[in-house]
Amino acid sequence: MMFGNLTVTVIDCEDVAAMTEFYRDRLGLKVMDQGENHTVFDTGNGGELVVESNGYKAPLSVAFTDVDIPAAHTALADLAPTELAAHKGGERFEVLDPEGNRIIFVNA
Numbered sequence: 001m002m003f004g005n006l007t008v009t010v011i012d013c014e015d016v017a018a019m020t021e022f023y024r025d026r027l028g029l030k031v032m033d034q035g036e037n038h039t040v041f042d043t044g045n046g047g048e049l050v051v052e053s054n055g056y057k058a059p060l061s062v063a064f065t066d067v068d069i070p071a072a073h074t075a076l077a078d079l080a081p082t083e084l085a086a087h088k089g090g091e092r093f094e095v096l097d098p099e100g101n102r103i104i105f106v107n108a
Contacts, residue, residue: 003027003105004067005045011062011101012054018098019051026076027064027103063104069093072105 013019020039023029029041029049038052049062064072069091073081079095086092090108097103 003072004064004107005043005047009043009048009060009062010050010052011060011097011099013051013099014053015098016051016053022098023049023051026079061102061104063106065106065108067105067107069105069107 011019016037016039020031020034023039023041024031029043031039032042032048033040037054038050041049041051043049069084073084073093076095082094084091084093087106088108090106092104092106094105095103
């Protein structure tokens, strides 16, 4: 998967359907469980990403590691990714999801 692996993270959001569509269709995460108020994704490394709507809002950043940076940057070009930057001997860039959370992509 060109977007690498994501660790376990919970995102409380306003629109579970839009968030589910974004993480499922744009970032390629597999749905493990889905209910009226939540979706649980397999992160590719034995962890989970949970999007749910419980009314709690907090700033959030998540990171995908071991990413094919050129391919991912190109695939997400319509989301206005940041310019590539140095990161621990590799490269990184960021995009925002539909609710303004920071998604970081690194290859190191």
